[in-house]
Amino acid sequence: MAAKHLVWAAACFMLSLTAVSALQAVNGRIKLTIGTASGCTDTMRFVQNQLTEAYSLYGQFLDVEFVPWGRTVWNSTGFHCQFLENDCWANRLHRCVLDRLKGNQDAQVHYMTCEFSSPYPAFAQGTYICAQAVGVNLIDIDHCVNNPGDALDTAAQSAAVVPMQAINFVPYIMFNDVPDIPLHDSAFSRLASMICFALSEDPSTGITSCTI
Numbered sequence: 001m002a003a004k005h006l007v008w009a010a011a012c013f014m015l016s017l018t019a020v021s022a023l024q025a026v027n028g029r030i031k032l033t034i035g036t037a038s039g040c041t042d043t044m045r046f047v048q049n050q051l052t053e054a055y056s057l058y059g060q061f062l063d064v065e066f067v068p069w070g071r072t073v074w075n076s077t078g079f080h081c082q083f084l085e086n087d088c089w090a091n092r093l094h095r096c097v098l099d100r101l102k103g104n105q106d107a108q109v110h111y112m113t114c115e116f117s118s119p120y121p122a123f124a125q126g127t128y129i130c131a132q133a134v135g136v137n138l139i140d141i142d143h144c145v146n147n148p149g150d151a152l153d154t155a156a157q158s159a160a161v162v163p164m165q166a167i168n169f170v171p172y173i174m175f176n177d178v179p180d181i182p183l184h185d186s187a188f189s190r191l192a193s194m195i196c197f198a199l200s201e202d203p204s205t206g207i208t209s210c211t212i
């Protein structure tokens with residue numbers, strides 16, 4: 001009887017491991033989409049504790065996309081953000097700066113890392129310090145931030161719909177454009193390891209020796 005239970009326990013454990021290790025590289029690359037909100041402490045924690053390490057180790061194999069939208073509602077009375085006015089303003093700033101950094105992923109990640117690290121310059125202090133640090137034109141950025149309602153907003157709004165419905169968490173973490181709750185959950189505690197294992201299955205990446 002006890003042995004039978006053990007077998008079942010082992011089978012369940014294997015199944016859950018299989019589900020969690022389902023991340024796969026596509027032609028040696030992984031697309032990582034992160035739905036963020038500027039005032040969200042879980043986003044801050046994810047960027048600091050997971051993204052920074054994973055990107056420094058495997059950034060060359062990643063296509064990173066940030067969607068600074070969170071749970072924003074945009075209707076006839078304007079933008080309504082989970083962490084109120086500052087969140088709306090900072091999320092819009094993030095969209096503006098990321099747009100101006102298109103094609104320079106290292107700078108995009110560097111910029112978002114700055115915004116999600118203490119003292120949280122855009123959200124908590126209302127400053128352009130991180131934008132300035134990454135070298136964008138502040139006059140252009142100021143104009144962008146103060147003229148919401150354009151294609152940057154519609155793009156972020158529509159990008160967030162499917163993953164937010166499926167995952168319903170900020171930040172949402174999505175791999176290769178497919179929302180998957182177990183992968184999202186696992187990214188919170190072991191992003192770098194997941195990426196390592198997925199890359200190691202493709203010998204062309206040269207990645208080996210991954211640890212759980």
Ligand SMILES: *[C@@H]1O[C@H](CO)[C@@H](O)[C@H](O)[C@H]1NC(C)=O
Pocket residue numbers: 073075076077080
């Ligand atoms: C707009 O969205 C906000 C936040 O969800 C809500 O409180 C408000 O009633 C909405 N207004 C309209 C006109 O739909």
